[in-house]
Amino acid sequence: xxxxxxxxxxxxxxxxxxxxxxxxxxxxxxxxxxxxxxxxxxxxxxxxxxxxxxxxxxxxxxxxxxxx
Amino acid sequence: xxxxxxxxxxxxxxxxxxxxxxxxxxxxxxxxxxxxxxxxxxxxxxxxxxxxxxxxxxxxxxxxxxxxxxxxxxxxxxxxxxxxxxxxxxxxxxxxxxxxxxxxxxxxxxxxxxxxxxxxxxxxxxxxxxxxxxxxxxxxxxxxxxxxxxxxxxxxxxxxxxxxxxxxxxxxxxxxxxxxxxxxxxxxxxxxxxxxxxxxxxxxxxxxxxxxxxxxxxxxxxxxxxxxx
Numbered sequence: 393x394x395x396x397x398x399x400x401x402x403x404x405x406x407x408x409x410x411x412x413x414x415x416x417x418x419x420x421x422x423x424x425x426x427x428x429x430x431x432x433x434x435x436x437x438x439x440x441x442x443x444x445x446x447x448x449x450x451x452x453x454x455x456x457x458x459x460x
Numbered sequence: 461x462x463x464x465x466x467x468x469x470x471x472x473x474x475x476x477x478x479x480x481x482x483x484x485x486x487x488x489x490x491x492x493x494x495x496x497x498x499x500x501x502x503x504x505x506x507x508x509x510x511x512x513x514x515x516x517x518x519x520x521x522x523x524x525x526x527x528x529x530x531x532x533x534x535x536x537x538x539x540x541x542x543x544x545x546x547x548x549x550x551x552x553x554x555x556x557x558x559x560x561x562x563x564x565x566x567x568x569x570x571x572x573x574x575x576x577x578x579x580x581x582x583x584x585x586x587x588x589x590x591x592x593x594x595x596x597x598x599x600x601x602x603x604x605x606x607x608x609x610x611x612x613x614x615x616x617x618x619x620x621x622x623x624x625x626x627x628x629x630x631x632x633x634x635x636x637x638x639x640x641x642x643x644x645x646x647x648x649x650x651x652x653x654x655x656x657x658x659x660x661x662x663x664x665x666x667x668x669x670x671x672x673x674x675x676x677x678x679x680x681x682x683x684x685x686x687x688x689x
Binding site: 420421422427430431434435438439442445446448449452455456459 | 486
């Protein structure tokens with residue numbers, strides 16, 4: 393489990409590096425900070441879709457067990 | 461622990477797509493991207509659809525070859541569903557591309573070699589669906605589909621990758637005389653979202669293909685049981 397947590401952290405840091413790397417003007421999208429609200433909403437929708445997919449996956453696994 | 465052994469690629473898909481959705485919107489862009497402006501962020505959403513489609517159709521092609529060398533219901537199910545989901549990804553790419561084109565070039569469809577190649581390629585894959593839907597004998601349908609797929613995939617690649625590259629002129633990035641995104645990308649932070657995006661989106665659609673395949677195999681088994689009674 394520890395290993396997975398480390399790889400998660402590495403992924404997050406990699407993202408932050410991509411995010412912090414440039415010294416240019418911040419883009420117009422971020423000018424008033426509202427874009428974070430949109431990002432949050434997209435993240436929530438995507439997470440719900442993922443939960444739905446995992447539940448579907450489980451249901452199919454149960455069907456597989458029944459029919460074998 | 462057992463969950464991660466079985467579903468590692470699904471977890472990876474979720475992580476990478478989540479990363480793409482968040483950082484794709486938040487990273488600072490190179491300043492000179494011409495008329496693309498902020499829409500160059502579509503590189504993380506529109507382009508991975510096509511890359512993913514090609515990878516998934518390649519997987520379907522390999523499954524069709526394996527089916528022909530050693531026929532089995534499992535190989536047929538994987539080849540068919542990977543093709544279906546690959547084409548779904550292609551349609552996602554097509555629709556997003558048309559929307560992007562409408563807002564950048566002013567029209568949803570141009571007679572660009574890249575776009576016409578895709579239209580012809582999709583039409584050819586329509587033939588694959590025709591075989592799947594119109595042949596009743598299961599073994600015959602599987603064999604015909606596999607043979608068709610083996611021939612069609614290389615033609616499809618020629619139409620959507622090779623021919624546009626060889627074209628004299630094009631307005632679609634990365635084909636004909638146009639440049640691709642690497643030319644714009646001086647700070648190289650777009651690569652750090654783009655490549656994870658390709659892997660993430662592809663794995664997400666592979667997951668859907670896997671679910672459809674397993675469902676198909678269960679249904680096949682149930683039908684066989686019914687036929688025996």
